[in-house]
Amino acid sequence: MTEKNTPRRLRPDDYQNPKPVYAVWEITLRCDHACAHCGSRADKARPNELSTAELIDVADQLIRIGTREVTLIGGEAYLRSDVYELVEHLSKAGIYVAMQSGGLGLTERRLKKLKKAGLRGIGISIDGPEHAHDVLRDRPGSWKMGMKAIQRASELGFIVTSNTQINQLTLPHLRETSQFIRKAGVRVWRVQITVPMGRAADRPEWLLQPYQVLQLLDDLAQLKIELLELAHRKGVNPRRIMNITMGNNVGYYGPHEHLLRSAPGVRAKVWSGCQAGKFTLGIESDGRIKGCPSLPTAPYIGGNIRDLTLEQIWNDTPELRFVRDRTTSELWGHCKTCYYSDVCRAGCSFTTHCFFNRRGNNPFCYFRAANLRDEGKRERVRQIQKAEGIPYDFGKFEIIEEDWPQT
Amino acid sequence: MSLLVCTNCNQHYLKTESTCPRCSRSTRRSSAANGLLLLLGLSVTACNDTKDTGEDVADTAIEAEPEMAALYGVEEVIDNDGDGYGEDVDCDDNDPNINPDAEETPGDGIDSNCNNDDDT
Numbered sequence: 001m002t003e004k005n006t007p008r009r010l011r012p013d014d015y016q017n018p019k020p021v022y023a024v025w026e027i028t029l030r031c032d033h034a035c036a037h038c039g040s041r042a043d044k045a046r047p048n049e050l051s052t053a054e055l056i057d058v059a060d061q062l063i064r065i066g067t068r069e070v071t072l073i074g075g076e077a078y079l080r081s082d083v084y085e086l087v088e089h090l091s092k093a094g095i096y097v098a099m100q101s102g103g104l105g106l107t108e109r110r111l112k113k114l115k116k117a118g119l120r121g122i123g124i125s126i127d128g129p130e131h132a133h134d135v136l137r138d139r140p141g142s143w144k145m146g147m148k149a150i151q152r153a154s155e156l157g158f159i160v161t162s163n164t165q166i167n168q169l170t171l172p173h174l175r176e177t178s179q180f181i182r183k184a185g186v187r188v189w190r191v192q193i194t195v196p197m198g199r200a201a202d203r204p205e206w207l208l209q210p211y212q213v214l215q216l217l218d219d220l221a222q223l224k225i226e227l228l229e230l231a232h233r234k235g236v237n238p239r240r241i242m243n244i245t246m247g248n249n250v251g252y253y254g255p256h257e258h259l260l261r262s263a264p265g266v267r268a269k270v271w272s273g274c275q276a277g278k279f280t281l282g283i284e285s286d287g288r289i290k291g292c293p294s295l296p297t298a299p300y301i302g303g304n305i306r307d308l309t310l311e312q313i314w315n316d317t318p319e320l321r322f323v324r325d326r327t328t329s330e331l332w333g334h335c336k337t338c339y340y341s342d343v344c345r346a347g348c349s350f351t352t353h354c355f356f357n358r359r360g361n362n363p364f365c366y367f368r369a370a371n372l373r374d375e376g377k378r379e380r381v382r383q384i385q386k387a388e389g390i391p392y393d394f395g396k397f398e399i400i401e402e403d404w405p406q407t
Numbered sequence: 408m409s410l411l412v413c414t415n416c417n418q419h420y421l422k423t424e425s426t427c428p429r430c431s432r433s434t435r436r437s438s439a440a441n442g443l444l445l446l447l448g449l450s451v452t453a454c455n456d457t458k459d460t461g462e463d464v465a466d467t468a469i470e471a472e473p474e475m476a477a478l479y480g481v482e483e484v485i486d487n488d489g490d491g492y493g494e495d496v497d498c499d500d501n502d503p504n505i506n507p508d509a510e511e512t513p514g515d516g517i518d519s520n521c522n523n524d525d526d527t
Contacts, residue, residue: 157490157503240507255417255429270410270419339421339428343410367418370429 007068007096010279018324019066020281020314024073024100024293027055027083028285029391031075032104036138037127037165037206039197039294040391042075049285052082054305058283059089061310067281069096071123073293075285076101078110084117091118098123100163103149104142111156122153123161124186128170128177136169136206147184154185162186163247166216167194167206174219182227182242188263191220192247193364197296197354201387201395210363211378211404213250217366220244221256228264238264248274249348253340254366274349276300277320289313291320294350297392323349333361333399334368354394355381363399378404497521 008022030045031038050058062070070090077083077099090097098121099114106122114122126146127133133143154160162181164170170177174191181189193208193216194200200207208216224244231238246260251271262268276282277291284290284297287305302317314320328341335346346352347362363369363379372378378401385396410419418429425433490503498521499505509519513526520526 253419257419258412340419343421367429 014279018278020062021067021279022069022071023062023067023281023283024071025058025283026073026075026285026293027077027086028075028080030079031102032079033076033102033137033139033142035102035136035199036203037136037167037194037198037200039195039200040075041198041389041393042391045075046284046286050287050305052085054287055082055086056089058287058305058310059086059093061305062090062281063093063095065310065314067095069098071121072097072099074101076105078105078114084113087114087117087119091120096120100125101149102137102142103146104139106149106153108152108156111153111158115156115158120159121161122149122158123163124150124153125163125165126150126177126181127165128173129180132169132173136165136167147180150181150184150186159188160186161188161190163190163192165194166191166250167208169206171208171212171216174216175223178223178227178242178244186242187239188243188245190245190247191216191250193249193351195249195294195351195354196383196387196397197294197350197392197394198387201354201383201393204383204397207381208364209378209380210365210399211369211373211380213364213366214254214369214373216250217246217254217256217260220246221259224259231264249351249364252344252347252362252365252367254370257366271347272343273345274323274347276323276349277302277314278323281314289320291323292350294348295392296350296354296394299353330358330360332358334363335361335365338368340367355397356399357385357394357396361399372401373404376404377401498523 010021014021026040028045028049029040029042031042034043072083072087078101087097097119099119100123103124106124111122124146126143127136130143133146134140137143150160150162164177178189194206196204196207227241227244228238231241243263244260245263251257251261253271257270258268261270274292276295280292282290282293282295283305288297288301289303289305289310290297290300291302300319302319303313305313318325326345328345331341331346335341335344338344346360347365349359351364352359352362363381369378380400380402381397382400383395384398387393387395409422411422412419413427413430413432415432416427416430418427420427490497490506492500492506492508497506498518505517505519505521507521511520511522511526516525518525
């Protein structure tokens with residue numbers, strides 16, 4: 001199969017001159033959900049969100065700096081009436097535009113308008129089966145509406161993906177979830193671990209424990225192998241069945257790493273460290289800029305687009321440059337002496353910072369958990385400081401190493 | 408940065424080293440191909456090196472390619488014509504009337520359903 005230059009595939013010039021190839025843009029914090037695990041505590045719009053003219057100006061700056069793909073998020077991006085204008089503006093400039101949504105209000109009319117404006121991909125988040133999803137989304141009926149949105153978007157010709165938060169409510173239902181979202185028309189299923197940021201920090205009992213990464217990835221790998229075998233038996237391209245992949249905070253370097261991080265038929269991939277501020281960008285709805293949309297606000301905002309140009313923030317602020325400039329000196333704990341320390345750099349920065357108030361040590365790691373299990377040990381996390389209750393906030397956890405219980 | 412896959416335990420090891428960090432095996436001595444990678448149909452580079460042992464070596468090099476904010480979107484599938492079929496399976500991704508599930512009109516000289524045949 002010939003590999004094509006998809007927007008996110010890095011080109012030689014990208015390595016020489018890092019640019020925000022991929023931007024995730026929160027255009028409003030207004031939401032029709034108020035999910036119990038929402039990292040941004042989305043609900044009402046921020047009081048000072050960018051105007052339509054400011055959105056278009058930021059879009060022009062993204063185009064000039066070399067961005068090739070934009071995902072619009074919220075809140076719910078579709079709740080802004082000017083979203084169509086923004087999508088059209090970006091799309092006409094050749095940018096691949098997608099939207100991530102809970103799907104509650106993705107009516108046929110909205111989807112058709114978005115498609116006409118040039119939206120190419122839709123991601124609908126489904127957090128496991130109905131009972132788990134509706135608890136996590138804090139809204140009865142949310143699951144049914146989300147599933148309907150997947151079907152509707154798929155029928156209208158969008159490439160539909162689905163994200164699932166993995167936590168104590170959803171981990172037991174991986175097989176069931178993969179089956180019903182595949183039947184609904186999802187082409188890529190991506191799992192990510194729930195991180196204690198925003199409202200999720202108020203529910204520590206929902207969070208996965210580090211040793212459960214072993215079960216998560218073993219189960220996902222089995223499911224993916226079954227899908228690949230199904231495609232092989234049917235004689236169809238595996239991507240027409242469904243691809244299962246991992247979000248950035250799932251991994252790392254276990255036996256399933258390349259299987260779960262790669263799409264069938266293209267170059268095999270493994271984790272190569274956080275790319276925040278190196279090739280990715282996050283924009284908050286009031287114009288604040290960070291290196292990744294998931295990073296907590298306080299420690300990672302490089303500046304506001306109302307005060308500085310995007311180019312200035314990208315090139316000159318340490319909050320945006322940290323991945324480009326850091327060394328392994330920030331690593332601590334098991335990650336400091338890990339075999340993969342130089343290439344991994346403790347996995348996902350957002351995850352480690354939200355758990356431990358600093359980067360550099362990540363117990364949510366297959367390689368680490370497997371080695372500890374060999375020694376009869378495992379790690380647990382325990383909250384020692386609550387979050388203060390503002391968007392993208394976080395508390396603090398400690399790591400407890402203990403004997404693996406006898407079975 | 409390139410990593411190799413140990414054919415004994417499927418663990419990755421740095422190209423500059425020859426011992427698997429998980430099973431401690433000297434990894435460049437295996438002759439087994441990596442079944443999972445073959446099943447995935449991934450583009451990989453096999454290292455065939457017989458100078459040490461005389462055995463075939465089939466460790467697989469994987470480039471640790473930066474992956475960008477894979478929390479959202481579709482990293483690899485692009486659907487240029489908006490018919491719901493990405494360029495990976497759509498034999499004409501610039502024509503929404505052509506895709507694997509399109510209706511074939513036999514004899515029109517166009518392979519509308521991407522089965523490599525006009526179904527005359």
